[in-house]
Amino acid sequence: xxxxxxxxxxxxxxxxxxxxxxxxxxxxxxxxxxxxxxxxxxxxxxxxxxxxxxxxxxxxxxxxxxxxxxxxxxxxxxxxxxxxxxxxxxxxxxxxxxxxxxxxxxxxxxxxxxxxxxxxxxxxxxxxxxxxxxxxxxxxxxxxxxxxxxxxxxxxxxxxxxxxxxxxxxxxxxxxxxxxxxxxxxxxxxxxxxxxxxxxxxxxxxxxxxxxxxxxxxxxxxxxxxxxxxxxxxxxxxxxxxxxxxxxxxxxxxxxxxxxxxxxxxxxxxxxxxxxxxxxxxxxxxxxxxxxxxxxxxxxxxxxxxxxxxxxxxxxxxxxxxx
Amino acid sequence: xxxxxxxxxxxxxxxxxxxxxxxxxxxxxxxxxxxxxxxxxxxxxxxxxxxxxxxxxxxxxxxxxxxxxxxxxxxxxxxxxxxxxxxxxxxxxxxxxxxxxxxxxxxxxxxxxxxxxxxxxxxxx
Amino acid sequence: xxxxxxxxxxxxxxxxxxxxxxxxxxxxxxxxxxxxxxxxxxxxxxxxxxxxxxxxxxxxxxxxxxxxxxxxxxxxxxxxxxxxxxxxxxxxxxxxxxxxxxxxxxxxxxxxxxxxxxxxxxxxxxxxxxxxxxxxxxxxxxxxxxxxxxxxxxxxxxxxxxxxxxxxxxxxxxxxxxxxxxxxxxxxxxxxxxxxxxxxxxxxx
Numbered sequence: 001x002x003x004x005x006x007x008x009x010x011x012x013x014x015x016x017x018x019x020x021x022x023x024x025x026x027x028x029x030x031x032x033x034x035x036x037x038x039x040x041x042x043x044x045x046x047x048x049x050x051x052x053x054x055x056x057x058x059x060x061x062x063x064x065x066x067x068x069x070x071x072x073x074x075x076x077x078x079x080x081x082x083x084x085x086x087x088x089x090x091x092x093x094x095x096x097x098x099x100x101x102x103x104x105x106x107x108x109x110x111x112x113x114x115x116x117x118x119x120x121x122x123x124x125x126x127x128x129x130x131x132x133x134x135x136x137x138x139x140x141x142x143x144x145x146x147x148x149x150x151x152x153x154x155x156x157x158x159x160x161x162x163x164x165x166x167x168x169x170x171x172x173x174x175x176x177x178x179x180x181x182x183x184x185x186x187x188x189x190x191x192x193x194x195x196x197x198x199x200x201x202x203x204x205x206x207x208x209x210x211x212x213x214x215x216x217x218x219x220x221x222x223x224x225x226x227x228x229x230x231x232x233x234x235x236x237x238x239x240x241x242x243x244x245x246x247x248x249x250x251x252x253x254x255x256x257x258x259x260x261x262x263x264x265x266x267x268x269x270x271x272x273x274x275x276x277x278x279x280x281x282x283x284x285x286x287x288x289x290x291x292x293x294x295x296x297x298x299x300x301x302x303x304x305x306x307x308x309x310x311x312x313x314x315x316x317x318x319x320x321x322x323x
Numbered sequence: 324x325x326x327x328x329x330x331x332x333x334x335x336x337x338x339x340x341x342x343x344x345x346x347x348x349x350x351x352x353x354x355x356x357x358x359x360x361x362x363x364x365x366x367x368x369x370x371x372x373x374x375x376x377x378x379x380x381x382x383x384x385x386x387x388x389x390x391x392x393x394x395x396x397x398x399x400x401x402x403x404x405x406x407x408x409x410x411x412x413x414x415x416x417x418x419x420x421x422x423x424x425x426x427x428x429x430x431x432x433x434x435x436x437x438x439x440x441x442x443x444x445x446x447x448x
Numbered sequence: 449x450x451x452x453x454x455x456x457x458x459x460x461x462x463x464x465x466x467x468x469x470x471x472x473x474x475x476x477x478x479x480x481x482x483x484x485x486x487x488x489x490x491x492x493x494x495x496x497x498x499x500x501x502x503x504x505x506x507x508x509x510x511x512x513x514x515x516x517x518x519x520x521x522x523x524x525x526x527x528x529x530x531x532x533x534x535x536x537x538x539x540x541x542x543x544x545x546x547x548x549x550x551x552x553x554x555x556x557x558x559x560x561x562x563x564x565x566x567x568x569x570x571x572x573x574x575x576x577x578x579x580x581x582x583x584x585x586x587x588x589x590x591x592x593x594x595x596x597x598x599x600x601x602x603x604x605x606x607x608x609x610x611x612x613x614x615x616x617x618x619x620x621x622x623x624x625x626x627x628x629x630x631x632x633x634x635x636x637x638x639x640x641x642x643x644x645x646x647x648x649x650x651x652x653x
Binding site: 410432 | 457458461462464465466468469470471472473475476479485486487489491576579580649652653
């Protein structure tokens with residue numbers, strides 16, 4: 001029967017060999033903090049040989065350690081026998097390791113009782129650069145996902161949530177500053193028929209095309225095109241008065257018609273067309289967001305009633321006096 | 324060398340134990356001095372209004388007005404009172420705030436040594 | 449049979465002073481790490497029995513917590529746990545690390561950061577305790593712990609039948625975060641600590 005040798009008969013060489021095989025840094029310090037031993041990993045990563053290190057304290061070998069928590073943690077271990085964790089996020093690369101790249105480190109400093117009446121300490125250094133990189137990527141992805149939550153995935157324009165935010169903001173701004181504000185709501189004429197005739201993929205493509213066309217027509221930085229329903233879109237035109245909004249509505253309507261996207265089943269034209277409702281408000285600080293939206297909705301209804309491929313406008317507040 | 328003249332020292336700390344300890348150490352080193360106690364900033368300001376005070380030791384961490392505020396008020400209203408702040412914190416920002424109002428700064432815990440340092444500061448001309 | 453340990457005002461005073469000094473040191477360390485002002489204080493402390501713990505925590509920390517555990521031994525044995533309410537611990541770590549990404553849970557790196565913060569606080573407190581009452585302490589490596597107080601506390605050895613409960617105020621960047629520091633100990637040890645503290649304070653009187 002093979003008996004497992006007990007530790008006391010195993011040689012120091014074996015233990016050193018073991019420590020030298022570890023893929024992390026192990027440093028043994030004497031009661032004054034002087035290096036008694038460190039493993040091959042340390043030598044390789046620091047560029048300092050064990051021979052050069054022996055007998056010196058870590059700050060003597062790496063002066064930049066003085067600005068870190070490492071010396072304090074070593075003191076705690078040697079004088080008070082208390083262990084310390086030095087986390088990666090709060091302690092940026094305390095040891096100068098690796099020549100051309102930053103090595104992110106997770107460090108533990110522990111008191112060591114070798115039962116000989118003296119206090120020793122052990123420093124363990126883990127290279128966690130890969131973990132840090134992975135977390136960085138995860139965070140980037142999370143941020144991207146969050147951005148996506150404000151964008152309509154199909155067309156790339158603002159989604160309803162984003163629109164709502166912006167709309168509320170602009171209405172508030174109008175209430176405060178009493179400027180002009182216009183809202184256009186439009187949808188695709190006989191879109192269900194389009195889907196039935198050409199299939200939903202083509203239907204999606206159609207929506208994408210329309211968004212591109214409309215976006216091209218918008219010229220102010222503050223103007224926002226958003227998808228607020230399946231085939232329903234809104235254009236918010238801050239600081240735009242009734243006349244300007246009407247012009248925009250006509251421009252956009254014409255551009256879509258001109259694009260000549262075939263729509264055999266439309267009861268209005270042979271191509272895809274849109275109907276638009278425009279609501280413009282001027283000098284009416286007590287108007288609410290829902291009032292404005294209802295007004296545009298109502299105008300859209302009127303436009304459809306009047307035969308589609310057209311637009312109707314409702315002017316609110318002082319805008320009524322304009323034409 | 325003559326004995327230190329009799330001085331009035333105001334000890335401000337929300338911990339009664341701390342006040343007792345500071346009083347005891349001061350009286351041990353400067354018998355004959357008069358130690359007045361206050362448990363918070365308002366009390367402290369009340370005391371300096373009622374009687375002549377030469378020196379003050381202030382705890383920093385107190386509910387209501389912290390030691391810095393008291394030091395600032397004393398500096399403004401009673402500039403002749405020498406002030407020393409006692410604190411468990413020794414952050415740079417703390418030191419600077421103390422310096423700004425001419426107050427000394429000594430690290431707690433309250434020991435013969437730390438109170439000794441405070442007295443040294445207070446008695447410096 | 450366990451019974452409540454009553455603390456006189458002076459005793460509360462004296463014990464709080466010791467911990468305030470210890471935490472002051474911790475605040476300094478943390479302040480250097482984040483290059484900003486950090487304050488830590490103990491506005492109140494009490495001693496409760498293990499049985500009272502469940503009810504007590506239902507009141508002060510009803511939800512989940514995140515924190516750090518260290519087991520101390522030496523002058524006396526104590527399981528020390530630093531606890532912050534779940535969302536507050538997230539806030540604390542993000543303030544310390546300076547990263548504001550709004551993921552709901554703490555990732556590994558953040559847990560490690562909290563572990564370090566807890567380690568600094570616990571080491572500082574125990575150092576202050578040993579300075580006052582003498583004796584040296586050794587400790588296990590700090591561990592990140594989370595969950596509900598009601599689940600964690602029963603896991604500790606039954607002979608630790610009392611808890612020295614400290615309220616902790618942590619301030620950073622003008623944000624105030626409240627947490628708790630628990631020392632689970634034997635009643636004897638608490639009495640020992642209390643007596644030694646009063647002796648230390650009274651040496652000047």
